[in-house]
Amino acid sequence: MNNALIEKFRIRQEKEDVSVIIESIDKGVVFKGTNLWVLIFAIFIASLGLNVNSTAVIIGAMLISPLMGPIMGIGLAVGINDLPLLRKSIYNYCVATGAALATSTLFFLLSPLDDAHSEILARTSPNIYDVLIALFGGLAGIIATSSKQKGNVIPGVAIATALMPPLCTAGYGLATLQFYFFTGAFYLFIINTVFIALATFITTRFLKFPFKHLPDKKADTRAQRIIWGIVILTILPSIYFGYDLVQQDKFVKKANQFVELEAKFPNDYLLQKNIDPKKKSITLTYGGAEIVKEDIARLQQKLKSFDLGNASLEINQGFAYLAAVKGNTENNEQAERLNFILKAKETELQALQHKMDSLQQFNAQGRQLFDEIKTQYPDINSLVLSAGNDFKSDTISRPTVLVALSFSGKRSSTDKGKIENWLKTRLRNNALKVYFQ
Incomplete structure (x- = not known):
């Protein structure tokens, strides 16, 4: 039973051929020609979505964007000790980031709308949940890429990890000279980058991708040192980011609780x-x-x-x-x-004061009416006076006043008519509704 359950979670049997996986990721790393133009147009679309506060447009831009390619390339290169792939991935990552920032900055410089809507504000304050989304999104992306059954995971990962909106928000900050927006949004983009690359690195080691060795032992040792240096430089900021965001999140929760209580x-x-x-x-x-x-x-x-x-x-x-x-x-x-x-x-x-005054007025008026009726009909038990609405089939509600009376003995129809007419005159309201209990 336990073996059958464990077997359901095994993924190595479904793993694609390693050469196919590496080739697939390697193709997505390079930003030139089609890839670069697709990125630029996707940035324009995402910036437009942020500008008009349209979530649907932003999601569409994230689906188009090829930004995950070089980030997964960095993680893969570190995982398999491929120094040339690492250089190429970092270079193209910088090209893509620079092109995206330049495009979004240009868009917001030309746009007549410069209000910071909720979609922009949401990308300026990263929290611990952004770290977790990037990590698990990156894990889902590399596992799907490594599997023969890829399905439609990659588009979902592109949406979940949200690489495009932070870059566009950073461009908005540069265009409007609001550097708080730039630093917060670019910080979120770096978090997403680090944790997607880290997830790719972890998965390649878990799936035991073959390690690359150079013919020259000295060059191989030097390459491994460079790779592990980059791994350490990647992991240390991620630990700091994670710890810092957890502490900030705790502070906000405690502060809100303090203010509320x-x-x-x-x-x-x-x-x-x-x-x-x-x-x-x-x-x-x-x-x-x-x-x-x-x-x-x-x-x-x-x-x-x-x-x-x-x-x-x-x-x-x-x-x-x-x-x-x-x-x-x-x-x-x-x-x-x-x-x-x-x-x-x-x-x-x-x-609220008007409502309280109305309630107090009804209470005083109700007591006065009860005392006046009791002088004429001593067997009255209770009187309820309340404001209400009269709803009819024409869907228009009309304000009215409701009076409910309770007597010990039965009242004749003549008495009921007298009481109802007296109440309408006394309250100066012909729309009055009177009920006898």
Whole structure:
């Protein structure tokens, strides 16, 4: 039973001939002619998708892109000790990256739209999940390439690992001189590159691809040293990237938990929250009553309870902060955003206050009606007064008022008519609905 189960996971029986695999990857490494033009057009399509915030267009560009070729070539070359293939893969990887950056930068320089939509913003802050996607996507890609049953895995890997959008976002950062976008997006592209190449390297060693040796022993030793040097240089950043991203992700989770559970003040509401895991800073902007220094100091002390003792907490509050922000021309956009949030909160509070006033008015009015009816009909037990909507077949709802009355004894139709007419006059509402229980 165990042997049969293990047999299902064996992949060496389905492995393609090694020479066929190497030839297939080697063909995809070179960027010239058709491959280079396909890459340029794919970059234009992806940049257009980012520009108009269209996920479907971006996915289409990722399907077209041949960017994975040189990256898998690097991993394969390291795995089989093929120095010429490694040189060729690195050279073509640099050519492809340079062409992609130049194309996307040119597109965003010419485009009249320069807003950073959600599809662009999503590529500026890599996290641990991007590392895992690149690693598992790379494993799926090289295993499918090495198998006789390739199926449709490669297009899926191209979409999952998402090499194109980060490069285009980096071009957007260069074109708009927003280097935060460039560094964040290019960082994500490097992460994808490192882990796809690492996955290819691991798989080639696992599948026992034949190691290449040079005729000259000294040259062979030198080549192996170069290869292993590149392996180490590849693995060390990947370990750092992985550790750094895990730590950043932990910081963001703890900071959000801290804000949700502790950062609450009476008569104040949170306008804006900014958590920066790289600087380990938390900036909170409040609107409402002034927050005293003692409360801020008490909140800062609670950071240790959430393992955020080394984090800095900054509290901005009130209209004084907005005035200070407005005084700085560099922060006009932030001031407008905060004003918009503040107005939205005020509108929300006004709506809630209106609802509360309506409820209080109905409660007072209901009690008054009950007392007045009880003087005429002492056997009344209860009165329910509520606002509602009258829905009919024409699909148009009409606001109305509902009154439900309960008496100990039965009421005659004459009494019911008198009570209903009295209620309509008393409440000045002919659309009133009266129900006797």
